[in-house]
Amino acid sequence: MTEAGREGSTGLRYGWTTGACATAATTAAYTALLTGEFPDPVQIDLPHDKHPSFALATERLEDGAATVGVVKDAxxxxxxxxxxxxxxxxxxxxxxxxxxxxxxxGVGTVTKPGLPLPVGEPAINPMPRQFVREHVTAVAARYGGTGDVVVEVSVENGAELARRTWNPRLGILGGLSILGTTGVVVPYSCSSWIDSIRRGIDVARAAGHLHVAGCTGSTSERVVTELYGLPEDALLDMGDFAGAVLKYLRRHPVPRLTVAGGIGKLAKLADGHLDLHSGRSQVSTESLAAMVRDAGGAAELVEGVRGANTALDALQQCQAAGLPLGDLVAAGARRTALGVLRGAPVEVDVVVIDRAGTVVGQA
Known part of the structure; x- marks a missing residue:
């Protein structure tokens, strides 16, 4: 398979989406159906003047059917x-x-409203469908076909892989989604995660939920479920992407949002960071010390927090001194969230937990 090149700022290698792979497999299979020969490698045309070639991993020609498999390189x-x-x-x-x-x-079926496909449809997203249609049309024009075809897309072990994605929560059952808007996977863009956050909000809105929760992980999900009794499809697996949740809710509001997570990640949100990944933002003990000072903390506590190893260390120092750092972090995170929402009709509350899942702050 052709390399897509490297991402300029990082030197990391691009890959190809499942949608690009399905397009390549369809193009080769339809060519073989019309001509009896499989093009190997098969080249496809993607947006932004990209023309990758894919080696065929499997090929099978039967009476009236052709099947091709390509291995996804992310x-x-x-x-x-x-x-x-x-x-x-x-x-x-x-x-x-x-x-x-x-x-x-291994490819899922849509079972809930709110996604960009009707209930009952295969989970093959609109852009991959467009790519496939365009390539089928081109093959038909070249080799004298009608362009009227049934395309069945499969992913080996897709049902197993889908358990590690948002699909079950979004109501996509039986396997993976065939994704991609440009055909290119940008390394560490985490675009599929952010897309899943958006689809999660769409599904929650379509289900009529008035309260959703953006959670940084499974522990905060459990805590929010215990606090508010929210159904699974109202829980947004926010991970590190607080900004993605807030920006999408700004345009597609839900009346109430709970933001829940550990003290470290929410301290970063309180400090104005919208990407909470440890590689892309750091806890500022200087900011935590300023919170403690502004709340009337003793000078030695302020210095202790400034020199803390972690946000949890700072929290424990403040708990021993009877100062509610968790509440201060929650209030700061809420201020950041409201700033990003820019007056959208969304009520926000914040729940801060420690590693054990104990609630240590709320706003």
Missing amino acids: GDDPDVTHGALVSARVTHGERGSGVVFRAGE
Whole structure:
């Protein structure tokens, strides 16, 4: 498979989305269906003048059907589908039907409203569908086909891989989604996670939920569930992407948002950071010390917090001194959130926990 090149600022290698892989597999399979020959490698055309070639990992030609599999290369991105075999089985469709999509083994089916596809449809997103249609049209024009085909997309072990994604919570059952807006995976852009956050908000709104929670991890999800009894599809697996939750809710509001997470991550949100990843933002003990000072903390406590190893260390010093640092962090995180929401009709509360899941602050 052709490399997509390297990302300029990091030198990390680009990869290809499942949508690009499905497009390549479909193109090769439909070519073989019309000509009897599989193009190997098969080249496709993507936005931004990218024309990658994909080696065929599997190929099978039957009477009236052709199947091709390509192995997904996600480049240097830690993608759950890296190395997965993405296959397309192409058969002739009814005249005038165009391209009809089917979910094969390992590709999910939409079961909840709020996604960009109707309930009952295969979880093959709109842009990958567009890529596939364009390539089917081009192959038909080149080799004298009608362009009326049934395309069944499969992902080997997709049902197992999907358990490590948002799909079950979003109501996509039976496997993975075929994703990608440009066909290119930008390493560490985490675009699929952010897209899942947005789809999670869409699904919660479509279900009529008036209260959602953005949680940094499974412990904060458990705490929020115990506090508010929220259903699973009202829980947003925010991870480090607080900004993604807040910016999308600014445009697509839900009446109430709870932000929940550990003291370290929410201290960073209180300090104005919207990406809470340890590699991209750090806890400022200077900021925590300023909070303690402004709350009337003793000079020695202020100095102790300034020299703390971690936010948890600062919290424990303040707890021993009877000063509610958790509440101060929660209030600061809430201020940041409201600033990003810019007056959108969303009530915000914040829940700060320690490693054990004990609530140590609220605002």
